[in-house]
Amino acid sequence: MADYSTQELMIIAAAREIRDGELVFVGMRLPITAYGVARLTHAPNAVGMFEGGVVRDAPAEETLYTMCDPANQRNAAWTTGLIQVMGHLQAGRVDTGFIGGAEIDKWGNINTSYIGGHEDVQVKLPGSGGAADIAAMSRRLIAIMNHEKRRLVERVSYITSPGYIDGEGGRAKAGIAAGGPAAVITDKAVLRPHGPANELHLSSVHPGHTADEVIENTGWELKTAPGMTETPAPGEAEMTALHQVDRQGFWR
Amino acid sequence: MIEKICSLNDAVRNLVRDGDGVVIGASLETAIPFAATYEIIRQGKKNLEMIAPISDASTDMLIGAGCVGAVTGAWVGNVSGGLGHNYRRAAEKQIPHALDINDYSNFTIGMALFAGAYGLPYAPVRSILGSDIINSNPAFKMATNPFSTETEPVVLVPPVKPDVAILGVQRADAAGNNHYWGSSGLAQEAALAADRVIIVADEIVEPEVISSDPSRVLVPGFRVAAVCHVPAGTHPAPLTGRWQRDSAFFNDYHARSRDVDGYMAWLDEWVFAVEGAPGYAEKLGERLSALKIAGSWNAAPANYAAE
Numbered sequence: 001m002a003d004y005s006t007q008e009l010m011i012i013a014a015a016r017e018i019r020d021g022e023l024v025f026v027g028m029r030l031p032i033t034a035y036g037v038a039r040l041t042h043a044p045n046a047v048g049m050f051e052g053g054v055v056r057d058a059p060a061e062e063t064l065y066t067m068c069d070p071a072n073q074r075n076a077a078w079t080t081g082l083i084q085v086m087g088h089l090q091a092g093r094v095d096t097g098f099i100g101g102a103e104i105d106k107w108g109n110i111n112t113s114y115i116g117g118h119e120d121v122q123v124k125l126p127g128s129g130g131a132a133d134i135a136a137m138s139r140r141l142i143a144i145m146n147h148e149k150r151r152l153v154e155r156v157s158y159i160t161s162p163g164y165i166d167g168e169g170g171r172a173k174a175g176i177a178a179g180g181p182a183a184v185i186t187d188k189a190v191l192r193p194h195g196p197a198n199e200l201h202l203s204s205v206h207p208g209h210t211a212d213e214v215i216e217n218t219g220w221e222l223k224t225a226p227g228m229t230e231t232p233a234p235g236e237a238e239m240t241a242l243h244q245v246d247r248q249g250f251w252r
Numbered sequence: 253m254i255e256k257i258c259s260l261n262d263a264v265r266n267l268v269r270d271g272d273g274v275v276i277g278a279s280l281e282t283a284i285p286f287a288a289t290y291e292i293i294r295q296g297k298k299n300l301e302m303i304a305p306i307s308d309a310s311t312d313m314l315i316g317a318g319c320v321g322a323v324t325g326a327w328v329g330n331v332s333g334g335l336g337h338n339y340r341r342a343a344e345k346q347i348p349h350a351l352d353i354n355d356y357s358n359f360t361i362g363m364a365l366f367a368g369a370y371g372l373p374y375a376p377v378r379s380i381l382g383s384d385i386i387n388s389n390p391a392f393k394m395a396t397n398p399f400s401t402e403t404e405p406v407v408l409v410p411p412v413k414p415d416v417a418i419l420g421v422q423r424a425d426a427a428g429n430n431h432y433w434g435s436s437g438l439a440q441e442a443a444l445a446a447d448r449v450i451i452v453a454d455e456i457v458e459p460e461v462i463s464s465d466p467s468r469v470l471v472p473g474f475r476v477a478a479v480c481h482v483p484a485g486t487h488p489a490p491l492t493g494r495w496q497r498d499s500a501f502f503n504d505y506h507a508r509s510r511d512v513d514g515y516m517a518w519l520d521e522w523v524f525a526v527e528g529a530p531g532y533a534e535k536l537g538e539r540l541s542a543l544k545i546a547g548s549w550n551a552a553p554a555n556y557a558a559e
Contacts, residue, residue: 052281054435073435081439083438089359128326129326165382
């Protein structure tokens with residue numbers, strides 16, 4: 001067994017989605033660390049934005065519990081307001097955006113508002129925060145989820161954050177032709193849209209898991225993408241960077 | 253100079269009315285004046301409309317205490333714990349009573365406050381196209397961009413104008429002029445959209461300190477109704493350069509608010525049994541001292557000389 005946790009693998013898989021020179025809408029928790037790893041490995045010129053009004057061109061030097069912690073403000077590239085950073089999204093300048101979610105469907109739509117829909121609320125979730133804006137306006141969206149049948153469903157009961165909505169042409173009909181989910185990183189696998197309908201397919205399976213197990217834990221009939229592989233295990237440089245960013249071993 | 257210093261107790265009594273639209277912090281996780289959250293609960297304010305993008309666990313606390321009639325914003329929960337247990341109970345089971353939920357995203361509540369601040373009849377946005385937020389909140393209207401040659405949908409966001417905005421800052425003078433630094437979320441838009449602004453200042457300084465650096469002013473004194481001196485008044489939220497976030501406090505709140513009895517016991521302990529903000533600080537004691545930022549990382553001076 002290699003020396004990394006599932007969460008560390010997810011962080012490194014997320015970091016690999018960030019390309020050098022990109023403007024990245026980071027969000028909270030796990031993606032904060034993913035940005036740090038990308039910045040210290042293959043993407044030294046990636047710039048990270050945080051919706052509270054922080055922009056960084058280097059990761060913070062302490063473990064962050066929220067994006068607004070004092071350690072994320074010190075030595076930031078810019079501390080400003082929410083409209084100034086989220087306006088970059090609406091202006092189409094953000095390359096990659098990260099969000100989490102409670103429920104996702106095969107078109108990559110994400111619900112963080114109402115399980116059961118807003119008229120028949122079964123579980124009230126906290127709501128969008130910035131997620132709807134990030135999903136609609138990033139050029140590439142990366143979603144991070146736990147892989148459970150009740151979370152990966154045929155159809156979400158409320159679209160907080162749009163994916164491909166109802167498949168082919170769904171975003172164009174809504175007026176947001178650009179963007180959409182590029183990857184869904186779970187604790188078992190990476191899913192990616194495939195084909196003209198952009199339905200999420202199984203793209204890679206994390207080491208220690210099988211395709212059958214992933215399909216069994218998905219609430220729709222998950223198809224495998226051509227050329228499906230195993231998610232590459234974290235490399236030495238990636239783990240070194242991760243340990244440098246996550247000094248206290250929060251994700252170990 | 254018009255003196256605007258008063259106790260937080262007086263500011264909440266005189267400036268926050270039942271049924272008001274209220275902002276308590278608009279910077280997501282930082283500079284939330286929780287001292288005001290607690291004081292509103294102590295005074296038993298009712299039927300408030302809480303307006304915010306995200307105010308960490310502040311809104312959840314107020315909902316559980318029965319102070320809230322409506323939520324107008326993007327997110328209610330507990331950033332450390334995730335879900336807000338009081339928000340869930342109110343939305344799912346009408347405990348302690350039913351809640352009107354006006355769904356926004358962070359950017360759209362931002363543009364609503366921006367429209368409120370600057371007198372726009374509405375703000376056109378694109379960032380919630382494709383989201384059911386458009387369907388669950390009837391405040392939004394769909395339109396077509398009149399400047400586009402193609403059919404291009406836009407969402408029209410009406411202005412939001414809070415009755416009161418209560419904001420935490422590092423320092424203020426007696427006239428309400430203040431300095432704030434660090435990420436500010438929607439604090440400035442909320443202040444400028446609001447009818448009445450209450451500043452909760454970690455420190456009160458001479459007017460010369462504020463006027464020495466006017467670019468750092470969040471909202472000038474002429475727009476401020478009251479200034480309250482509450483050291484560590486944002487606890488458990490952080491304040492840049494002054495206080496670390498007390499994440500353990502948020503975790504403890506999350507665990508204890510899981511059921512109504514646990515929440516009521518938490519409320520008794522941290523809100524009703526303490527003697528206002530000074531009593532709260534005294535109860536925190538050493539724990540608060542440990543959160544105080546002792547280091548220095550000072551900005552370079554900015555020269556404003558005119559001759």
